[in-house]
Amino acid sequence: xxxxxxxxxxxxxxxGAVGVIALRNPFYGVLSLVGHLLCLAALFLLxxxxxxxxxxxxxxxxxxxxxYVFVVAYVGGxxxxxxxxxxxxxxxxxxxxxxxxxxxxxxxxxxxxKAIGTEGADIQASFGSPAEIGELLLTRFLFPFEVAxxxxxxxxxxxxxxxxxxxxxxVGDAPLDAAARSVSPPKGSGTMAEAAGDRPVFGGKxxxx
Amino acid sequence: xxxxxxPAIVFLLLGGVVGTAFALMNGIFxxxxxxRSASKTSPYECGLPSDVQQGFRFGISFYMIAxxxxxxxxxxxxxxxxAVKLKEFGAFALVETSIFVALLFVGFGYVWRRxxxxxx
Numbered sequence: 001x002x003x004x005x006x007x008x009x010x011x012x013x014x015x016g017a018v019g020v021i022a023l024r025n026p027f028y029g030v031l032s033l034v035g036h037l038l039c040l041a042a043l044f045l046l047x048x049x050x051x052x053x054x055x056x057x058x059x060x061x062x063x064x065x066x067x068y069v070f071v072v073a074y075v076g077g078x079x080x081x082x083x084x085x086x087x088x089x090x091x092x093x094x095x096x097x098x099x100x101x102x103x104x105x106x107x108x109x110x111x112x113x114k115a116i117g118t119e120g121a122d123i124q125a126s127f128g129s130p131a132e133i134g135e136l137l138l139t140r141f142l143f144p145f146e147v148a149x150x151x152x153x154x155x156x157x158x159x160x161x162x163x164x165x166x167x168x169x170x171v172g173d174a175p176l177d178a179a180a181r182s183v184s185p186p187k188g189s190g191t192m193a194e195a196a197g198d199r200p201v202f203g204g205k206x207x208x209x
Numbered sequence: 210x211x212x213x214x215x216p217a218i219v220f221l222l223l224g225g226v227v228g229t230a231f232a233l234m235n236g237i238f239x240x241x242x243x244x245r246s247a248s249k250t251s252p253y254e255c256g257l258p259s260d261v262q263q264g265f266r267f268g269i270s271f272y273m274i275a276x277x278x279x280x281x282x283x284x285x286x287x288x289x290x291x292a293v294k295l296k297e298f299g300a301f302a303l304v305e306t307s308i309f310v311a312l313l314f315v316g317f318g319y320v321w322r323r324x325x326x327x328x329x
Contacts, residue, residue: 005218045214055286063279070275134290138298138305146305148287149312152280156316159276160325163269 006046012039026072030065037061049128273325284313 016036023029037060044053126132137145288306295302320326 063282067275130290130293134294149309153316163273
């Protein structure tokens, strides 16, 4: 049963990865990526890494993909498919992909050939359990763990900074909420009222300005 | 190990089979005329005429909330394994986690102060 699930999940993961680059519609691309991540979660389960599988589904397939869908909806959905690249990109892309493929093949063959004829990776029963990960976080990876919080802090500040620039506000340090009520965002900022067309915009009608 | 997941696998298979069966039955037994009529391919919004115009874009608030959700989602994921080992490591784990959470609270305070959590 385990080999069967391994092969189904592996084929699914590869098919999902191919789908991401092969499908022209970005929405289908994101959906394909969700399938790919779910298959990876299944592979984690086969490695007894239940916590990792759950985190994969909750954070990636759940959270990050929702953001991807939002971004796709924002920059243009099914209507505009990704066009073909042109100019020097057409030459550089295959070179980069080729080099990356070669590197991966060398790495995979190097470690993969050694594993043939053995029992596979030596996995203890506690491998991938929350307790094991917690111990590693508090001992070997303590510094990266603390740095991660700093990284998340920077990301939060960056997100707010980007959103401020996107809405076109330049009102000093005043809370955005108050600013939003007094200043209408420029056209194309993507407010819900704008999308609906004739709804009131920040205390007035669209036609008022 | 796989035996403990057997109910979940059966559940997934059953869900897939039932879903596929109903989709196929729809094609077999449903009326064959006007397969791709305009009303069938148009977006469905609770039976009402769609209020949203072409080129619809979500408000910037959706992105803010989604982005901040992911950040704090990742934070909470980190806390689970630490919580399991809290008793074993004692005060050390508590202090480390407190630093971790405190740094993120700075971010949370900043985000709140800037009004990024209020809906626009």
